[in-house]
Amino acid sequence: MKILLLIVFCTLEAHASGVPGVAVKGGIPHLINTVVDVIVSDKISDEYRGTDRKESSDGTGFIIDENGYIVTNCHVINSVDKIKIVLHDGSEYMAKIIGKDERSDIALLKIDADTKLPFVQFADSDKAEVGDPVIAIGNPFGFGKTVTSGIVSCKGRNLSNQIAELGAGGDLVYYLQTDAAVNYGNSGGPLFSYNAEVVGMITVFFSDGMHNTGINFAIPSNTLKKVIKELKDYGKMQRSWLGISVSPLGKKAARALGLGKQSGCVITKVDLNSPAAVAGIQTGDILISLNDEVISENTNLEFMLNGLPIGKVIPIQIMRNRIGMKLSVMVGIRNDEDVSWKTNDVSEKIPYEKLDGVDIGVTEITPNLRKSFDIPESINGVMISYIGSLQGNDISIGNVILMVNQTNVTAVAGLKAELKKLSANADIKKSKELAFYIFDPQIRKSDYVVMEFNPTAEGGTEKTKSYAPALKSAVEKLQQGLKNGLKTK
Numbered sequence: 001m002k003i004l005l006l007i008v009f010c011t012l013e014a015h016a017s018g019v020p021g022v023a024v025k026g027g028i029p030h031l032i033n034t035v036v037d038v039i040v041s042d043k044i045s046d047e048y049r050g051t052d053r054k055e056s057s058d059g060t061g062f063i064i065d066e067n068g069y070i071v072t073n074c075h076v077i078n079s080v081d082k083i084k085i086v087l088h089d090g091s092e093y094m095a096k097i098i099g100k101d102e103r104s105d106i107a108l109l110k111i112d113a114d115t116k117l118p119f120v121q122f123a124d125s126d127k128a129e130v131g132d133p134v135i136a137i138g139n140p141f142g143f144g145k146t147v148t149s150g151i152v153s154c155k156g157r158n159l160s161n162q163i164a165e166l167g168a169g170g171d172l173v174y175y176l177q178t179d180a181a182v183n184y185g186n187s188g189g190p191l192f193s194y195n196a197e198v199v200g201m202i203t204v205f206f207s208d209g210m211h212n213t214g215i216n217f218a219i220p221s222n223t224l225k226k227v228i229k230e231l232k233d234y235g236k237m238q239r240s241w242l243g244i245s246v247s248p249l250g251k252k253a254a255r256a257l258g259l260g261k262q263s264g265c266v267i268t269k270v271d272l273n274s275p276a277a278v279a280g281i282q283t284g285d286i287l288i289s290l291n292d293e294v295i296s297e298n299t300n301l302e303f304m305l306n307g308l309p310i311g312k313v314i315p316i317q318i319m320r321n322r323i324g325m326k327l328s329v330m331v332g333i334r335n336d337e338d339v340s341w342k343t344n345d346v347s348e349k350i351p352y353e354k355l356d357g358v359d360i361g362v363t364e365i366t367p368n369l370r371k372s373f374d375i376p377e378s379i380n381g382v383m384i385s386y387i388g389s390l391q392g393n394d395i396s397i398g399n400v401i402l403m404v405n406q407t408n409v410t411a412v413a414g415l416k417a418e419l420k421k422l423s424a425n426a427d428i429k430k431s432k433e434l435a436f437y438i439f440d441p442q443i444r445k446s447d448y449v450v451m452e453f454n455p456t457a458e459g460g461t462e463k464t465k466s467y468a469p470a471l472k473s474a475v476e477k478l479q480q481g482l483k484n485g486l487k488t489k
Helices: 028-032 164-171 221-234 251-256 275-279 301-306 367-372 412-422 426-431 468-485
Strands: 035-046 051-063 069-072 082-086 092-094 096-101 106-110 133-138 146-157 175-178 190-193 197-207 212-220 244-248 265-270 286-290 313-320 323-330 349-354 360-364 382-387 400-404 433-440 445-452 463-466
Touching: 028 133, 028 146, 035 069, 051 197, 069 221, 096 221, 106 221, 133 197, 146 212, 175 197, 197 221, 212 221, 244 301, 244 445, 251 433, 251 445, 265 275, 265 433, 265 445, 275 323, 349 382, 360 412, 400 412, 426 433
Parallel strands: none
Antiparallel strands: 035 051, 035 082, 051 069, 069 106, 082 092, 096 106, 133 146, 133 190, 146 175, 175 212, 190 197, 197 212, 244 265, 265 286, 286 313, 313 323, 349 360, 349 463, 360 382, 382 400, 400 433, 433 445
């Protein structure tokens, strides 16, 4: 049985419940007056009755200036027909969308009120410390204003790997974690410090379906301020752009590429005529530092690339063929593009050639294979079509080898020639390892995979192998990934 606890504050005390003796500047009622209920309605097609019906849901927002600008989460208002704002005194207004940034899940609304409105002040979230007391105010389950308290449990959370609903946006925000109790409807509500300043906006919470777990996440106020300004000025978020795609290097790959204990990430793609291309950066370069910030194992690469100073020239340090280089690049403005996912059924056989020294087989990428395994036109290399003893080694049939030890690969003959040349390298003979840079079309990502290299092993002749079971598995994984990625609330 689900038990819902409604917390109602009937007095006008200036102390937060749960943390006695700590006064809130201006009192809790002052904070409540800046918080609004966001009620959205959407047209839903009723296929059984042949008519449309209205479906409503509730969320939270807060006023950021006296003229009626309001901030909430994108997922609160996405794909809705109407947005109604209910103020602290019960008055209602229809809101218009000024701008929204789905990647950070921040939306800016505007209402035309007939009076000046109370509004929040923002804190410097960089100064928030773990253990600082905080207050969450929201509209859980549509009950109306509810106040809960807790502490900042952690700073700098990267949720991209934990929460599928955030998609790529999980890499663009370093979230504040709090144990202040929140539920459905709290999304878009403010997280206040005891100085009566907004330190974050409640966005994500974990629940077991019956209880609040005390694990909740808020977008920091400094991120909010930056995005709000962009939405006010341009109606959308402008992010920095170098025109490169990057992928982290594992320790084994870094060692095989000559970095030793130094960290870095590999540049997997350089866009044509991009700032990076103009600066002389190439696919396969190892990025060591960017804008004087050294790449480490804990570096959030997406956050770094999207937060560079637009229009400024910044330094970049790379390693190419084991030689360090320092370049300068002018930061541009990013334009996001949609990626379409498609699957196709096939019933043919894949030819493959066994590689000398590595227990895998490869083939040229034909138009039919490209279509069948959903390999983008921009990806050129050789496709893995046979896996021997390397099963479970982070590779699968349909993956594409782009580079081996930082040398580009575009054809099977070229790959075999490069392996023959590497077999004479004394360092490689000693380490018995090669770093293959491989693109996985199922997850649209590239990464280095280190494989054992035995130059004395003999390659096989061209063979054929049915890939219907592999394709079926790939399609099932892809469909499951799409299903997870399409969740919104």
